[in-house]
Amino acid sequence: MNATSLLEVTAVRRVTPRTVRITFTGPGLDELEPWPDQQLKLLFPPPGRPVRLPAADNDVLRWYQAYLAIPAEERPVMRSYTVRARTRDTIDVDFVLHAGPAGPATAWAAQAAVGDVLGRYGPDAAYRRPLPAAETVLLAGDETALPAIATLLSEVDNAVVFVEVPDAAEEQPLPGNVRWLHRDGAEHGSRLLAAVREAALPAGAAAWLAGEASTVRALRRHLVGERGLAKGGIEFTGYWRRKLTQDDAPTAEDLADAAEKLEDSPACAGN
Numbered sequence: 001m002n003a004t005s006l007l008e009v010t011a012v013r014r015v016t017p018r019t020v021r022i023t024f025t026g027p028g029l030d031e032l033e034p035w036p037d038q039q040l041k042l043l044f045p046p047p048g049r050p051v052r053l054p055a056a057d058n059d060v061l062r063w064y065q066a067y068l069a070i071p072a073e074e075r076p077v078m079r080s081y082t083v084r085a086r087t088r089d090t091i092d093v094d095f096v097l098h099a100g101p102a103g104p105a106t107a108w109a110a111q112a113a114v115g116d117v118l119g120r121y122g123p124d125a126a127y128r129r130p131l132p133a134a135e136t137v138l139l140a141g142d143e144t145a146l147p148a149i150a151t152l153l154s155e156v157d158n159a160v161v162f163v164e165v166p167d168a169a170e171e172q173p174l175p176g177n178v179r180w181l182h183r184d185g186a187e188h189g190s191r192l193l194a195a196v197r198e199a200a201l202p203a204g205a206a207a208w209l210a211g212e213a214s215t216v217r218a219l220r221r222h223l224v225g226e227r228g229l230a231k232g233g234i235e236f237t238g239y240w241r242r243k244l245t246q247d248d249a250p251t252a253e254d255l256a257d258a259a260e261k262l263e264d265s266p267a268c269a270g271n
């Protein structure tokens with residue numbers, strides 16, 4: 001399967017006031033293996049220019065070097081997203097149109113129309129992160145994690161789910177027993193953290209956490225430090241950072257998280 005290709009928009013619909021679902025078609029999508037929580041990199045063209053794909057094979061490092069070698073004024077902006085749903089040759093991606101200043105991906109999604117073209121790298125099975133095995137799995141995240149949680153829920157029946165969204169209008173139909181938390185103007189992540197603190201979790205539970213990075217960090221600290229969950233039983237990803245773009249350099253806390261993730265990964269276990 002070609003890991004990189006162009007994607008053409010075939011449909012755009014608002015599924016909630018702040019979520020736009022965009023359907024894409026493109027070469028190679030029909031060869032994608034199915035698995036839940038498929039992450040991909042989307043490449044957004046600079047204003048007024050077509051999207052330019054790196055000329056490289058499927059090796060991720062060579063692909064990234066070729067990406068960086070594109071002259072700055074032609075280089076597409078790269079952002080991470082999740083496949084929300086798919087058919088044989090299309091994928092749907094849900095873009096959150098968040099409050100506050102929009103970055104290039106959000107601005108693009110707000111204006112997207114049928115026929116628009118982006119680039120993609122992935123989804124790449126090498127980055128597949130299966131849910132930790134346990135009798136109960138806590139899934140917790142904000143609206144950006146909703147696409148991943150929706151696909152994970154299609155595969156598990158032992159999940160306790162908490163999703164924080166801006167308000168009731170942002171809820172989406174999901175299978176299973178989902179506890180929706182409405183921010184309603186409260187600080188981002190505060191309702192999620194409070195609900196997880198109060199949740200009954202059996203000893204030996206595992207967790208999957210995603211969303212705003214400082215909230216994910218606080219959730220993980222609580223689960224390990226105060227609830228005794230094993231570090232290796234928590235899969236976590238900071239999806240976005242307050243006041244920072246995805247192009248900004250990692251902070252010291254981001255680097256510490258990345259190092260811990262590597263330590264806890266199955267490949268390193270026992271080393």
Ligand SMILES: Cc1cc2nc3c(=O)[nH]c(=O)nc-3n(C[C@H](O)[C@H](O)[C@H](O)COP(=O)(O)OP(=O)(O)OC[C@H]3O[C@@H](n4cnc5c(N)ncnc54)[C@H](O)[C@@H]3O)c2cc1C
Pocket residue numbers: 039079080081082083093094095096097098099100101102103104105106107143144145147148237238239240241242243244245246247
């Ligand atoms: C693996 C992975 C999967 C993801 N899947 C999805 C997905 O399916 N759908 C989705 O919508 N997002 C998803 N995200 C999050 C998305 O990549 C970020 O929100 C990204 O920053 C959006 O790019 P941008 O160009 O709009 O903003 P940037 O240029 O990165 O940031 C511009 C400004 O917007 C702020 N910002 C960014 N996102 C948010 C937000 N959600 N709420 C409030 N402020 C924000 C930043 O703090 C910054 O100040 C995922 C992230 C990862 C790492």
